[in-house]
Amino acid sequence: MPPLNPRRRQRGLSLVEAMVGITVGLIVVAGATLLVTAQITEHRRLMMETQVQQDLRAAGDLVLTELRRAGTWEQANNSVWAPGAAAPASNPYSNLTPAAAGDSTTITYQVTAAGRGVSPAEDNIVSAAEERSFFLSGTTLYYRLTADADVAAQPLTDPNSLKITDFKVKLLVQSVPLDSFCNVPCVAGTCPVQEVRRIVVSITGESVSKPVVVRNVEVSTRLRNDRIVGSCA
Structure with a gap:
């Protein structure tokens, strides 16, 4: 004979168990969503930083490439002194702005327009077409x-993508006295001096779409054409 009060087996979940399970699932989903969102935000920030860095580096490399040409002179052989020869000529394209050590937001240099054996011939006169410059206007270089x-x-x-907030050019000058090469002692203050010049360029920019992304690039190069100031008696 079966028992009077048989214990029934429970099938499925109770309402309390279902609510607890749903709550735990929602917590897990919310944590995963926050993690994915943080990963996407970090990835986007890294991409913007990389783009800003690459744009600044490309601009800096272009500035250095052009500055290495500063003072290019078709008749540079005329500046070489030889015993018994006339006084050597000075390079008309050696001027540079800034002309002295210090910071500047603009750099101006000169390059001959004449090529070897190519017209027009070198006239040793700096024209408007032989002057180059880099400068910052507003937020664009x-x-x-x-x-x-x-x-x-x-x-x-x-x-539209990069805002230049700072552009600085620093000229470093190292003077090398050349008075020992004069046959006759020169007058103090007029003796020849070789100026070894180095340019340091600093560019700072920020992303237009995310202004908190700010990067700086600093590059430097030595000018290939040194400047000679003064002369022997």
Whole structure:
């Protein structure tokens, strides 16, 4: 004979168990969502930092590439002194702005337009077409191919994606006295001096879409064409 009060077996979940399970599941999903969101945000920030860094590096490399040409002179052989020869000529393209050690937001240099055996021939006179410059205007870095104000400067950075907040050029000058090479003692203050010049360029920029992403690039190069100041008697 079966028992009077048989114990029934429980099937499925109770309401309390279902609510606890749903709560735990929601907590796990919320944690996973926060983790994925943080990963996506971090990845986007790293991509923006990489883009800003690459844009600044590209602009800095272009500035250095052009600055290495500063003082290029077709008749550089005329500046070499030889015993019994006339006084050597000075390089008309050796001027640089800034002309002395210090910081500047603009750098201007000169490059001969004449090529070896190519017209026009070297006239040793600096023209507007032989002057180059880099400068910051607003939040864009520009490159000017000529001193002619009617010719528009070329932007080196895209203002829609990168905002240049600082552009500094520092000129470092090391003077090497050359008075020992004079046959006749020279007058103090007029003796020849070789200026070994190094340019340090610092560019700071920030992302337009995410201003908190700020990066700085500093590059430097030695000018290939040294400047000679003064002369022997």
